[in-house]
Amino acid sequence: MAGIIEERREEAERLRGYFEVQLRFAQTIAARTSRPLAETLLEVTNLHRRFGLGRAAPGAPSEGWMRYAAGLARCASDAERLAWTVEVFAAAPAEPSGALRFGCFSYELQDEGRVVRIHFSNRDSGEDLGPLARAKVDRRISELREMFRHVREHHGQARTVRGGSWLYNLEAYRRLFPPDYAASVFEPERVRLDGTSSWGQLLDFRGAVKPAVARTLLDNIGQGDAAAPWRAFPLRALGAESPIASFHRLYGG
Ligand SMILES: CC(C)(COP(=O)(O)OP(=O)(O)OC[C@H]1O[C@@H](n2cnc3c(N)ncnc32)[C@H](O)[C@@H]1OP(=O)(O)O)[C@@H](O)C(=O)NCCC(=O)NCCS
Structure with a gap:
């Protein structure tokens, strides 16, 4: 059991950079569209699935997500929001996968x-x-x-x-x-951003963020169409x- 918790903590640390880019991406969109951050994160990042909560169903967000959103609202800085995201991931069960x-x-x-x-x-x-x-x-x-x-x-x-x-x-x-x-x-015509079909390009085969891809993505979302955020990715799904x-x-x- 201790081994599993330790492994999950290590994975959370490995993914810190990936979470940081996703938070910054969603924050830019939230600011540009005047929408709440938690709602934007749910739509344009894969955090819901990464937290082991599955695909977000339309309508009311899951309980686990509500807890994450409540904690996020208490954060006073980008660093705190990132730390909270890493913590929630580390405490979450692995993504359920019934697939062979x-x-x-x-x-x-x-x-x-x-x-x-x-x-x-x-x-x-x-x-x-x-x-x-x-x-x-x-x-x-x-x-x-x-x-x-x-x-x-x-x-x-x-x-x-x-x-x-x-x-x-x-x-x-x-x-x-x-x-x-x-x-x-x-x-x-449209691409969902709540999985890995676009986000996967941020990672190299060791699981680290590719800095040039992250920079281009964040530059693009600051200038491009915030209503079509999938267009900000260097490679389209x-x-x-x-x-x-x-x-x-x-x-x-
Ligand atoms: C897929 C993955 C392993 C690629 O990692 P990587 O470090 O780029 O791997 P490689 O260096 O072996 O690259 C594979 C090839 O893709 C090319 N490539 C990778 N990223 C590229 C990019 N952003 N632009 C252009 N070419 C790219 C490489 O040049 C290489 O081609 P080559 O063999 O002809 O030189 C990594 O991105 C990953 O694990 N992503 C998460 C999983 C995922 O995206 N799944 C899809 C879910 S729908």
């Missing part, structure tokens, strides 16, 4: 199981290389092969694969997928979609 993991990949079923949505998170920083390095392409493809074999065996009704992430800007990511899926990338048959063909289904 296949290395860096997991999936979620949508539209009554007809759609498979791909998720990526870094679980491989070994050899001092990022998970998308050329030397690790075979590993990533094995994970995808495994995942789509599982999908075929358990979700025969799935017809379409979808994704939505800044990662689709990167050839290093697109090359892992069927050509028609990789070529399908499109810019959605892109959508991708293709028939699942392309995946089964490529990965040997």
